[in-house]
Amino acid sequence: MKYIAGKLGLFVLTLWAAVTLNFFLPRLMPGSPADAAIAKLAQNGPVTEATRAAIEAQLGVPDGSLWEQYASYLRQVVTLDFGVSYTFYPQTVSSMVSTALPYTLILVGIVTILAFVLGTLIGVAAAWKRGTWLDSLPTLSGSFMSTFPYFWTALLLLFFLGYVLHWFPTTGAYSATTTPAFSFAFLGDALLHAALPALTILLTSLGGWIIGMRNAMINTLGDDYVTFAEANGLRGGTVAIRYAARNAILPNLTGFGLALGGVVGGSILVEQVFGYPGIGYLLFNAVIGQDYPLMQALFLMITVSVLIANFLVDILYGVLDPRTRR
Amino acid sequence: MTSTQNVRIPTDGAADGAVAATSRWRSFSRTLGVVWSNGKARVGIVILGLFVLVAIFAPLLAPYDPKDTSFDRNLDATGAHWLGTTAAGEDVLSQLIFGARISILVGLAAGVLSTLIAVAIGLSWGYLKGFASEVVGFIVNLFLVIPGLPLMIVIAAYLQNGGILMIIAVIVVTGWAWGARVLRSQTQSLRGRDFVTAAQFSGERAPRIVFREILPNMTSLIVGSLFGAATAAILAEAGLEFLGLGDSSIVSWGTMLYWAQNSNALLTGQWALLFAPGLCIALLALSLTLINFGVDAVSNPRLRDGKATK
Numbered sequence: 001m002k003y004i005a006g007k008l009g010l011f012v013l014t015l016w017a018a019v020t021l022n023f024f025l026p027r028l029m030p031g032s033p034a035d036a037a038i039a040k041l042a043q044n045g046p047v048t049e050a051t052r053a054a055i056e057a058q059l060g061v062p063d064g065s066l067w068e069q070y071a072s073y074l075r076q077v078v079t080l081d082f083g084v085s086y087t088f089y090p091q092t093v094s095s096m097v098s099t100a101l102p103y104t105l106i107l108v109g110i111v112t113i114l115a116f117v118l119g120t121l122i123g124v125a126a127a128w129k130r131g132t133w134l135d136s137l138p139t140l141s142g143s144f145m146s147t148f149p150y151f152w153t154a155l156l157l158l159f160f161l162g163y164v165l166h167w168f169p170t171t172g173a174y175s176a177t178t179t180p181a182f183s184f185a186f187l188g189d190a191l192l193h194a195a196l197p198a199l200t201i202l203l204t205s206l207g208g209w210i211i212g213m214r215n216a217m218i219n220t221l222g223d224d225y226v227t228f229a230e231a232n233g234l235r236g237g238t239v240a241i242r243y244a245a246r247n248a249i250l251p252n253l254t255g256f257g258l259a260l261g262g263v264v265g266g267s268i269l270v271e272q273v274f275g276y277p278g279i280g281y282l283l284f285n286a287v288i289g290q291d292y293p294l295m296q297a298l299f300l301m302i303t304v305s306v307l308i309a310n311f312l313v314d315i316l317y318g319v320l321d322p323r324t325r326r
Numbered sequence: 327m328t329s330t331q332n333v334r335i336p337t338d339g340a341a342d343g344a345v346a347a348t349s350r351w352r353s354f355s356r357t358l359g360v361v362w363s364n365g366k367a368r369v370g371i372v373i374l375g376l377f378v379l380v381a382i383f384a385p386l387l388a389p390y391d392p393k394d395t396s397f398d399r400n401l402d403a404t405g406a407h408w409l410g411t412t413a414a415g416e417d418v419l420s421q422l423i424f425g426a427r428i429s430i431l432v433g434l435a436a437g438v439l440s441t442l443i444a445v446a447i448g449l450s451w452g453y454l455k456g457f458a459s460e461v462v463g464f465i466v467n468l469f470l471v472i473p474g475l476p477l478m479i480v481i482a483a484y485l486q487n488g489g490i491l492m493i494i495a496v497i498v499v500t501g502w503a504w505g506a507r508v509l510r511s512q513t514q515s516l517r518g519r520d521f522v523t524a525a526q527f528s529g530e531r532a533p534r535i536v537f538r539e540i541l542p543n544m545t546s547l548i549v550g551s552l553f554g555a556a557t558a559a560i561l562a563e564a565g566l567e568f569l570g571l572g573d574s575s576i577v578s579w580g581t582m583l584y585w586a587q588n589s590n591a592l593l594t595g596q597w598a599l600l601f602a603p604g605l606c607i608a609l610l611a612l613s614l615t616l617i618n619f620g621v622d623a624v625s626n627p628r629l630r631d632g633k634a635t636k
Contacts, residue, residue, distance in 0.1 A: 025484065298476075
């Protein structure tokens, strides 16, 4: 109980720090949203002081002391009211986020779980059959794939499978002719659109899981209790799964938890390449359009979900590995 | 090693330095031997070496000026332009060759800077105890859990249109924490060793113990985290530039892909324009990862290739 309370306290403190960082980040940087909007206008001619005041009022540029701004920002965060988007006026930030979120959660979420399960299994096999092709093939191709820039893998798949072979659609989450609904036609269409982004994320993230699991497993395989289990004549599979893998998976669970938290942030580069309307693509558009309210809300949401995931993993870790509770 | 122990330590300072230098050189070359004996690392060193040579001699190797827009646009591979030309009429091969400079520069600069921060913070964090350690730990963990790419993108968006220096700064700010945590745990395990206790009893001050006694024992770990940080930096730089957050007028592999996507190289079917820059990024990142296999083997003999161990 004391362990959980301590972790909870740390979580709340980290949450506060992240929320505050998100508040100070734009304020530490040179320039303001109004400056950016005025710079765009200034290209067409001189900007008067009255225009500037009008723009600041329109963009809802915060006034008052830093403390007042901070207080109203905290109120916004608690009530999840992030105001109106600059570039997609008059839509609110919250409605845009809730439209984009399901796409990211389903696509990246499923692929992340799949990659972890597959990668871990392959990693176990690679460590157990160390020195054979079962080891060198996945380790080498895995480390090769994980050095590929995400967006490049995405571009290649898009080019060959999308533009050259026409197997998959090249952009969006569903065809322009269909409307989102719970029908087989729409779901099939959505699945086809999700295939290339999913394949990209799977290919680029698999290698990390394989190598992480393999290296952790090789370390546990050298431990005495594994040798002892082998000396007792237990079957190979039993030793590999029930003895070595069970302990080796612990460090990877932390990574998995963080990856699950990272699902909310989506895969910015991949979503951008495929024009997939998830959170990552929204963040990209917010950045390009200098849509500060949207950007701040997205960054906060992405960070907070990683923090929550991290907290849950810490708790789970304490349950799975009693040594960490001390 | 045994011979130096039997030799009486010379009182002359210069000779003392010479002995230290040779033994340091010997351990360095032995370490290099372990790295080189790893087949994967050897391939990595060769690839990295090739890229460094290309970057250094880019003006001699490139057939044209990378910013020369006087050629026909969207050419496929021809005798005059081996990889074709871009939508703006630039020679792709020349851009590719000059692009190596940016990636290696960013990888080196951002890698070294974030490793320096990681060493300074990781080692002090590992040596400190009590409240100070908790505070440092909190800050490091904060930087660890905040998602790197979104943070980089948001900072880059606030610092509009910064150049390559902005990109390096953003990568360093978001990239040092991982190394700090790895180095901290190693410091913690070393600080209980006898030689540290001996140094403490002989009255050495904490900074000297940390950086002169403990630090040399984790050289391979630091080198490993340097290569790791450089790999991450190269990939991050390419990603940021591909998104158009940086100076898109410079010639780098990331901006090449940015322009390729924005000029619809996918539709015109210029696969070389898409393929070549990404392959270079991947190969450069791969070479560093491969070298790290060898570096890992220095600190963890269990990972060494069976036949290579003496």
